[in-house]
Amino acid sequence: MEFIGGGRLEVRITSADVGKRVSVRYVTDGEAPGARFTDTVGVLTSWDDAVLLITRKSGESVRIAESALVAGKTVPAAPARRRGPSATFPELARATARAWQPVESEALGEWTLRAAFHETPSEGARAGRRVGFTRRANSALPLGDPGVPVADALAHVRAWYAARGLPAYVQTATGAEGTQELLCAELDRHGWRREVSAEVRIAALAPLGDLDADVSAVRLSRTADEAWLRRYQRVGAPGPDVRQVLASGPSVWFATVAGTEEVPAAIGRCVVDGRWAGFMAVEVDPARRRLGLATSVMTALARQALDEGASAAWLQVEADNDGARALYDGMGFAPHHHYHHYRWAEA
Secondary structure: OOOEEOOEEOEOOOHHHOOOEEEEEEEOOOOOOOOOEEEEEEEEEEEEOOEEEEEOOOOOEEEEEHHHEEEEEEOOOOOOOOOOOOOOHHHHHHHHHHOOOOOEEEEEOOEEEEEOEEEOOOOOOOOOOEEEOOOOOOOEEEOOOOOOOHHHHHHHHHHHHHOOOOOOEEEEEEOOOOOOHHHHHHHHHOOEEEEEEEEEEEEEHHHHHOOOOOOOOEEEEOOOOHHHHHHOOOOOOOOHHHHHHHHOOOEEEEEEEOOEOOEOOEEEEEEEEOOEEEEEEEEEOHHHOOOOHHHHHHHHHHHHHHHOOOOEEEEEEEOOOHHHHHHHHHOOOEEEEEEEEEEEOOO
């Protein structure tokens, strides 16, 4: 990383550069002898009270004292990926939202408030309680201007979810051109806390359909039958809201590999939407992992999506799921951006 201008390090950024992507070098050990330098690249999301806040691609925020800066400059957006499909953040965000639709929604300008319920099992401390089915179907999706100041929009989000007995979440994204680093910083300032982060990955679809996988045992269906639902680990006994979310999307397919005792060995879900095929709910019996079943499921679904004219694939994987990330690396999936769920930190 080169900061030198005219033979010396320079700080060439100011508070006027908030919202831009920057690269900075700063001292991490203060005035101690042998002070160490650290470099950070990300979006400058605030510069207040002599402290810079920089949001990295992963969504992690770094606070840097102005006095610790030794160099800094604005830098262009990260270069586009050189392989696989091209995709803008708004296009991909809308495709992923269409593949996992809520039961109830309300528009707030260009934000969408979403809710879907699940009844907890009849045992345990939370027996019979209505809870939200996944954060994706129970969070505000801000893809533009809410039409009111952000503070007012967030107050409306809190009230909307409180009226439904649900925690208030906002889903944001970082790490690509047009993502929401500034909104993440705003949420943090207003008392919201990041709970979960995941990667959205994309790949060309044809190589996935060409994988050397045994798809003979994979059965495809338009509906999630009782056997499929028994393998699905998100819920115990899925109610109507769960079934409606799973069935939502332009062209939905469910994959099943038969197992024993009426529980499939593996399942998967794919939503075909124009050029995109989104892969979700790929689950394998723990006793039958590393046998290629997940690859067989995804290959069978990819071939169906190719038959419907899709050419690009996406999926979401939590950042700490090393096994899944390794599998998807081998299939050609590469990170496009990160998404995060911020929860209102109630007093």
